Amino acid sequence: KQEVTQIPAALSVPEGENLVLNCSFTDSAIYNLQWFRQDPGKGLTSLLLIQSSQREQTSGRLNASLDKSSGRSTLYIAASQPGDSATYLCAVAGGGADGLTFGKGTHLIIQP
């Protein structure tokens, strides 16, 4: 059974810092990996999608990398802003139509 772990569970940093969120998964046979953002009381917003054949994806200040063989992904946030405060979720998809397996998230607070 696939298991996804996110470290750290919570992180509080001053505005302007670059930071890295970590995600690891136990079964390397994944179809893709997706990073989401969730604001309190809200739904999930897709940030980045990395296919199993890709090494990284970038969107603005966000960069996600994937090392499938070692079962790891990182989300890099450059020049953090208070508006980046949210919970960040990592999720992997296996083959076929199966749904996503989620980590429990990293709760991020950016201090002004």
Next chain:
Amino acid sequence: NAGVTQTPKFRVLKTGQSMTLLCAQDMNHEYMYWYRQDPGMGLRLIHYSVGEGTTAKGEVPDGYNVSRLKKQNFLLGLESAAPSQTSVYFCASRGLAGRNYFGAGTRLSVL
């Protein structure tokens, strides 16, 4: 462009009552999913569908039923609600290249 729409947004039930949660997507996606999100547990898959008229069990299907009579709609039913079903329920659809799109969620309390 609505994407994935869930109704209702909030609901309070008494133990033993029944209800149906509706998910509608306007992206013509074949695959649709129902998840629940609980503190400390993360999101877990309840049921999913790979197309109109199909359904399949996920990780935590007990106490729930689903139907996909139309491609754009995926219904989640609770026949006899229990306090353990107090949760936030999310619907998702999956598009090209496997990207998943989520609704805003339904907050359900069972007293």
